[in-house]
Amino acid sequence: TGQILPHFLIIRLIFVKRFYTTNAVESLNSVIRRVIKKRNVFPTDDSVFKVIWLAIKDASKKWTMPIQNWKLAMNRFMIDFGDRLDDHR
Numbered sequence: 001t002g003q004i005l006p007h008f009l010i011i012r013l014i015f016v017k018r019f020y021t022t023n024a025v026e027s028l029n030s031v032i033r034r035v036i037k038k039r040n041v042f043p044t045d046d047s048v049f050k051v052i053w054l055a056i057k058d059a060s061k062k063w064t065m066p067i068q069n070w071k072l073a074m075n076r077f078m079i080d081f082g083d084r085l086d087d088h089r
Helices: 007-019 022-038 045-060 070-084
Strands: none
């Protein structure tokens, strides 16, 4: 009997196979840990998310390597989420 994998699991498997590199993930984790460590207390959960988002946004400006197989992934994202990605074509 064949099992059908949930759609999100298929996307995750494609993503991990195509994009996951330990160094990149560890580097990003390091950026997030550093920015959280600087501030011991956050007044709200939203403030934590904002600080993390800003740290990732700032770190992404320094990335020089292109993302492997981005066109393939973007094509898949357009199939699944086309209405949400109209601005990114």
